[in-house]
Amino acid sequence: MRDKNPDRVFIFDTTLRDGEQSPGFHLDANSKLRIARQLERLGVDVIEAGFPISSPGDFEACRRIAREIRGATVTALARAVREDIDAVWGALKDAQDPQIHIVLSVSDVHIDRKLGMTRAQVLKRGAEMVEYARFLCDKVEYSPEDAGRADPDYLIETVETMIAAGANVINIPDTTGYCLPYEFGELVRRVINEARGSEKALFSVHCHNDLGLAVANTLAALSAGARRVECTINGIGERAGNTSLEEVVMLLKVRQSKLGLECAVETREITRTSRLVSELTGTPVQPNKAVVGANAFAHASGIHQDGVLKDRLNYEIMKPEDVGLADSKIVLTARSGRHAFHHRLSRLGITLSEGKDDEAWQRFLVLADTKKEVTDEDLRKIAAMAETNGTNGHEGNGHPPVTDQLHDHNHVADAMRHMIFG
């Protein structure tokens, strides 16, 4: 299961399984299929299509995805019971490259309070189900749920047992988003170093973002030797969500020379994928979200705009084109400077005639104080007003007429609003 290239990181997308379990989210089979097709274009290595035992609709969605998708492994989730594994296999058996994913708890709190079993019983059940799944399918992933809060010695014993039973991917989940990066990295390192047979398995991680550490924990696990990452588009998922695919992928790309790791994702498909998931789940992306938020490549302050217009490297560590955006966004606000103002005018094809520049700039400042963003339409009106104003006797006094006549700022703002919007 391991790649010949030791630096290759495999991207496992669980948008359609863990992501779809987000409170208030639901995707029907058609929507899931549309997202799966886009994930195929994005170049992910594994698509987790769903949880087939959960409903006939989800079974059908998984079956359609398995039949259509080529070029990526298709997997689906099963608890460690035969009915679930049979449902996964029933849905995936026509896939070009199917994988059965089994989850069974490993932390004492789960074993005791959720399952009502003993450690020994859990080991036996897990091994039996891995063997059963391997009888059906060549690829079996085992996830010891809540590994982040488990006794590391028992976790290692579990991993050894499941590899011996035939699991070829071991996933270490921080199910509750509890771990610190150095703790989680150390845990993954110990499991890989100490579990007998670990060289036969590919190690994966699945982190949650309850404390905002999902990507940091994932990175720590990669540094410790994990080579598969479970993640979702826009970081959606249970509670505070999962590791965000776009953040991990761009992290690997932007810091490639430092990390020395690579993946096969076509990053220029990231924005398109993010927007599709947002649209089909009916859930907007927070504007300041890394990589895919509306403000991720937007600049509003004058100092930053001037810097970016001189050279984007001044304030951007990645190119918008690399995530599939046409360009950076220069947002004109009251904090913008003249450089950005002129840049936008020239992009609109507007050249102010001589002596009109100050007038237009003053009008811009007054209007910008009254609203969040000055639009292209506003700029056209400002330019037109600056041009026509010179004929009524205010030229040459060094001040724009509006601010000359109205001293109270709010009156100026109101007057501007009225002049521009009627």
Ligand SMILES: [Zn+2]
């Ligand atoms: Zn999860």
